[in-house]
Amino acid sequence: MHPIGRFVVIAGLAIAGGAGYWMLKGGIAEAARIDPANADAVTRGRTIYARECAACHGKNLEGQVRDWKRRLPDGSIPAPPHDETGHTWHHDGQQLFDVTKHGRLKASGGAFASNMPGFGDRLTDRQIWDVLSYIKSRWPEAVQRRHDEIERRVNAQQAR
Numbered sequence: 001m002h003p004i005g006r007f008v009v010i011a012g013l014a015i016a017g018g019a020g021y022w023m024l025k026g027g028i029a030e031a032a033r034i035d036p037a038n039a040d041a042v043t044r045g046r047t048i049y050a051r052e053c054a055a056c057h058g059k060n061l062e063g064q065v066r067d068w069k070r071r072l073p074d075g076s077i078p079a080p081p082h083d084e085t086g087h088t089w090h091h092d093g094q095q096l097f098d099v100t101k102h103g104r105l106k107a108s109g110g111a112f113a114s115n116m117p118g119f120g121d122r123l124t125d126r127q128i129w130d131v132l133s134y135i136k137s138r139w140p141e142a143v144q145r146r147h148d149e150i151e152r153r154v155n156a157q158q159a160r
Contacts, residue, residue, distance in 0.1 A: 032129055034093045034151075036137035036144060045134025048127050052119060057082050061138055075113040082135045089139055089147045092154040093132065100128045 035041050049057075056064055056079035063081030071077055080086045088096065098107040101123075104114030119128065136144060 032125060034096070034129060034132045034136050036133050036139075038133060041130045041133040042137045043134075044127070045130035045132070045137075048123065048131050049134050052123065053082075053131065056116075061086075061135060071113075072115075074115075076115050077113075079116070082138075084139050084143045088135065089143050090150070092151050094154070096132050097125075097128055100131065101125070 050059070058064070058079075058081065061082040063083075063086060064078035068078045068080045068086070080088070082088045091099075095107070099116065101107075101118055101120040103118035104112055104116035106118060108114070123131075136147065139147070
């Protein structure tokens with residue numbers, strides 16, 4: 001390999017390594033989580049939720065219909081509530097992110113019939129985390145703490 005080509009490869013690897021270190025030490029990886037205490041994220045998430053989610057999941061996170069667990073004729077369930085009466089808080093943040101980004105059907109590997117579309121082509125990852133931060137900020141403190149415990153358990157399992 002030509003010396004200049006070798007230099008370009010080494011420089012590229014150094015830059016990539018530095019970027020990876022930055023991401024792990026507080027860049028993208030640190031920001032990519034649900035953070036209901038982050039007022040800016042919650043404010044951005046509220047705006048995005050109103051525009052992208054409220055039509056199905058309700059202006060106040062109440063869901064599409066009262067009996068949201070009853071399957072529709074196509075086998076899917078109505079849009080569930082995202083408040084404390086629903087099941088959203090039973091899922092860890094990464095699952096919620098994946099469902100929002102890819103849609104319920106794809107995120108479940110085809111296991112769940114759902115009309116929930118993926119928003120990965122309309123929202124950035126940061127915007128999805130902001131929406132999830134807004135949703136969690138609306139839960140009572142006791143539900144937020146229970147969700148935090150779910151997150152800790154999942155993270156501990158993944159670390160093994």
